[in-house]
Amino acid sequence: MLTTLKRIVQEVNQIPGLEPSLDRLATLVRETMEVDSCSIYLADYRNQALVLKATDGLEKNAINKVRINFNEGLIGLVGQREEPLNIENAPLHPRYKNYPEVNEEAFFAFIGTPIIHQRKVLGVISMQQKSIRRFSEDEEAFLVTLATQIGLEIANAEIRGVLDVNSERAFDAPKSINGVPGSPGLALGQAFVINMKHELSQLVVRKTTNQKKEIEHYRKAVEITRGQVDSLSDNLADSLPEDIKAIFQLYHHLLDANSLGREVEQKIRENWDAASSLKLVVDNYAARFAAMEDPYMQERAIDIIDLSNRILHNIMEASGSSTNTDQDLPDNVILVAREVSASMLAEFPVEKLKGIVSIQGSNNSHAAILARAMGVPAVMGLGGVPLSLVNHQELFIDGYSGQVVLAPELQARAVFLQLIAEEEALSKRIESEAEQPAKTQDGCHMTLLVNAGLSAGLEMEQNKQGAGVGLYRTEIPFMLRERFPSEQEQYELYHSLLSAHPNKEMTMRTLDVGGDKPLSYFPISEDNPFLGWRGIRLTLDQPDIFLVQVRAMLRASIGLTNLHILLPMISTINEVDEANRLINQVFHEVRAEALKNQQTLVKPSIGVMLEVPAVIFQLERLAEKVDFFSVGTNDLTQYLLAVDRNNSRVAGLYSSYHPSVLIALSHIIRISNRCNIPVTVCGELAGEPSGALILMAMGYRKLSMNAHSLRKISWVIRNVSIAELESLLADVLSCDGPSDVKHIADKYLELKGLGGLVRAGS
Ligand code: PEP
Ligand code: MG
Numbered sequence: 139m140l141t142t143l144k145r146i147v148q149e150v151n152q153i154p155g156l157e158p159s160l161d162r163l164a165t166l167v168r169e170t171m172e173v174d175s176c177s178i179y180l181a182d183y184r185n186q187a188l189v190l191k192a193t194d195g196l197e198k199n200a201i202n203k204v205r206i207n208f209n210e211g212l213i214g215l216v217g218q219r220e221e222p223l224n225i226e227n228a229p230l231h232p233r234y235k236n237y238p239e240v241n242e243e244a245f246f247a248f249i250g251t252p253i254i255h256q257r258k259v260l261g262v263i264s265m266q267q268k269s270i271r272r273f274s275e276d277e278e279a280f281l282v283t284l285a286t287q288i289g290l291e292i293a294n295a296e297i298r299g300v301l302d303v304n305s306e307r308a309f310d311a312p313k314s315i316n317g318v319p320g321s322p323g324l325a326l327g328q329a330f331v332i333n334m335k336h337e338l339s340q341l342v343v344r345k346t347t348n349q350k351k352e353i354e355h356y357r358k359a360v361e362i363t364r365g366q367v368d369s370l371s372d373n374l375a376d377s378l379p380e381d382i383k384a385i386f387q388l389y390h391h392l393l394d395a396n397s398l399g400r401e402v403e404q405k406i407r408e409n410w411d412a413a414s415s416l417k418l419v420v421d422n423y424a425a426r427f428a429a430m431e432d433p434y435m436q437e438r439a440i441d442i443i444d445l446s447n448r449i450l451h452n453i454m455e456a457s458g459s460s461t462n463t464d465q466d467l468p469d470n471v472i473l474v475a476r477e478v479s480a481s482m483l484a485e486f487p488v489e490k491l492k493g494i495v496s497i498q499g500s501n502n503s504h505a506a507i508l509a510r511a512m513g514v515p516a517v518m519g520l521g522g523v524p525l526s527l528v529n530h531q532e533l534f535i536d537g538y539s540g541q542v543v544l545a546p547e548l549q550a551r552a553v554f555l556q557l558i559a560e561e562e563a564l565s566k567r568i569e570s571e572a573e574q575p576a577k578t579q580d581g582c583h584m585t586l587l588v589n590a591g592l593s594a595g596l597e598m599e600q601n602k603q604g605a606g607v608g609l610y611r612t613e614i615p616f617m618l619r620e621r622f623p624s625e626q627e628q629y630e631l632y633h634s635l636l637s638a639h640p641n642k643e644m645t646m647r648t649l650d651v652g653g654d655k656p657l658s659y660f661p662i663s664e665d666n667p668f669l670g671w672r673g674i675r676l677t678l679d680q681p682d683i684f685l686v687q688v689r690a691m692l693r694a695s696i697g698l699t700n701l702h703i704l705l706p707m708i709s710t711i712n713e714v715d716e717a718n719r720l721i722n723q724v725f726h727e728v729r730a731e732a733l734k735n736q737q738t739l740v741k742p743s744i745g746v747m748l749e750v751p752a753v754i755f756q757l758e759r760l761a762e763k764v765d766f767f768s769v770g771t772n773d774l775t776q777y778l779l780a781v782d783r784n785n786s787r788v789a790g791l792y793s794s795y796h797p798s799v800l801i802a803l804s805h806i807i808r809i810s811n812r813c814n815i816p817v818t819v820c821g822e823l824a825g826e827p828s829g830a831l832i833l834m835a836m837g838y839r840k841l842s843m844n845a846h847s848l849r850k851i852s853w854v855i856r857n858v859s860i861a862e863l864e865s866l867l868a869d870v871l872s873c874d875g876p877s878d879v880k881h882i883a884d885k886y887l888e889l890k891g892l893g894g895l896v897r898a899g900s
Pocket of ligand 2: 706749770772773
């Protein structure tokens with residue numbers, strides 16, 4: 139069954155355009171399953187109906203005409219119940235409704251199954267038979283499995299329909315796509331895709347009117363590819379084993395004008411552009427190879443695709459539609475990338491950056507934290523969006539709701555500009571009070587600190603209030619280099635930070651790489667990176683890295699008193715003991731050196747991040763071993779809820795407002811106060827208006843956040859009272875879910891006239 143399914147899906151995927159591919163799908167299913175009809179309906183949510191989009195067996199003239207409401211007929215019932223329906227004699231079913239246009243009087247047996255993607259019913263696929271019989275379990279299993287496989291394809295085709303002005307749309311869909319909110323704020327600007335990697339699998343096929351030019355582009359691209367392949371095989375000539383030699387021979391054969399070339403040029407003559415023609419031909423080859431029984435031949439499908447991606451890249455270069463260059467950079471850029479990275483943002487001219495769209499990642503990925511640190515609106519996790527279609531389009535992005543609107547029309551544009559203006563007015567108001575103290579209406583002083591390191595020092599510039607640093611993520615300077623920074627390089631960096639505000643605390647976290655913070659020069663490949671070799675686990679296994687870093691920090695702190703050292707990802711007491719031992723060892727060495735020069739070195743206070751749930755149950759023991767705690771709500775949420783902070787598919791489940799996270803936080807502050815140990819919250823929750831209020835209600839008095847949130851949170855603090863917040867706490871902690879918690883907090887903010895801060899954008 140699997141091979142048949144694979145063959146059908148592969149064949150259908152090669153067909154350009156949604157409607158022709160659904161048409162072919164209906165035929166293939168009818169023929170393979172030997173049934174009398176197969177039909178596909180797609181959901182049109184605007185009109186609450188399922189529309190016949192393809193059929194083999196029913197009346198083809200009814201395509202796009204028959205619309206079945208979700209509360210009508212058997213197709214509607216499948217869509218409504220979101221489960222398969224297998225009926226022996228359909229006309230006897232109470233929900234049966236005859237649609238004369240489709241001409242189905244002769245059919246009795248019916249089976250239908252929903253096509254679902256990310257909880258949403260995209261359509262229904264059905265098979266019918268003229269006899270009275272129940273479809274077998276095998277037939278039912280086939281249809282259900284097929285439906286799961288085509289769900290993603292249909293969702294992607296819908297997105298392409300939204301994006302591509304040339305493609306037919308399934309319906310008059312609004313030109314907007316939903317992602318995950320990454321950084322609050324609204325922006326209108328021009329999409330600028332960086333690091334666009336051309337892959338045939340991502341290519342959206344297009345027609346051309348200039349066959350001659352397309353043939354030229356193709357031939358030029360093949361020439362360049364041939365040169366690249368030749369020099370590759372020359373370089374490897376002596377060391378090549380026989381099987382690899384065979385691959386190069388295959389490449390040469392394919393690059394021959396009489397092989398791929400003939401077929402590609404034929405497609406160009408059918409008015410497809412060069413890249414599309416290559417895709418259409420290669421998909422066909424790859425599917426034929428992949429369907430072969432022999433595993434060796436199946437593998438060759440990968441080689442063909444690999445070579446073709448090279449040709450594609452060269453076609454794009456030849457046609458001038460390759461990656462953007464800096465000269466193309468407009469003044470209002472919405473930066474779009476498959477995966478936004480720290481170095482990408484560090485190198486980007488900040489004054490031109492209005493918004494960020496990352497195809498991968500989620501709301502607490504480090505790219506999203508980075509965007510918040512820079513105060514730039516961001517949307518994450520846009521899934522199957524082909525970058526080439528977005529490039530250079532005008533985009534409106536709503537970082538509150540995660541919505542991206544493409545090429546907004548005049549009226550919508552005017553509304554967006556108005557919303558942006560309102561937001562700017564609010565920021566100006568907050569800015570004008572930047573110097574005011576963070577003191578509640580009933581006189582409670584809050585200590586606000588800044589999280590730094592993520593945008594290569596930018597936060598320190600923005601930290602106009604000169605707040606201390608509650609979390610300096612030292613891994614970022616490591617990530618921006620191509621090798622480990624030397625002790626001296628680290629010393630210089632740390633010293634400049636410590637001496638800039640000698641009277642303000644500077645909490646430096648030891649290297650926290652792993653998870654979604656990779657070092658290009660220290661690659662780690664793991665199945666579960668967030669549960670793997672990360673933070674203190676890695677640095678204790680590589681004490682050289684840890685010792686060099688701590689030595690650089692201690693040397694930088696000679697003559698100063700503001701260094702605090704923070705240990706990330708602690709999950710056992712042993713790790714704290716081991717880290718303390720190493721820190722003490724370096725401390726004694728550096729102090730001895732300092733004394734020789736008549737300089738002093740005070741012992742820095744040592745703290746641990748509370749971000750792995752295990753430590754919540756050992757707080758008293760930990761408090762005996764260290765000087766302070768810092769709560770990392772980002773990871774604590776991820777590990778308590780078992781939700782990958784980087785995976786947009788489960789973004790709806792990731793929330794630091796989950797009552798279990800809040801109960802854990804309230805336990806932490808209670809025990810910390812009892813043990814008399816200072817505690818800060820440095821996760822993103824502390825920088826959100828609702829989050830900060832809840833933490834204050836629990837008793838937290840030290841919050842560390844990105845420099846942008848600092849002014850906002852300080853403004854919130856001045857407008858609320860601790861007594862009122864405390865009275866909300868019992869309600870918050872007894873909520874069933876995160877949305878109820880958010881609702882209570884947001885309602886309070888609105889009551890205090892601070893609703894503008896939590897508005898859901900457009
Ligand atoms: C956290 O986990 O809350 C935290 C502050 O650390 P990071 O986001 O760098 O993992
Ligand atoms: Mg963390």
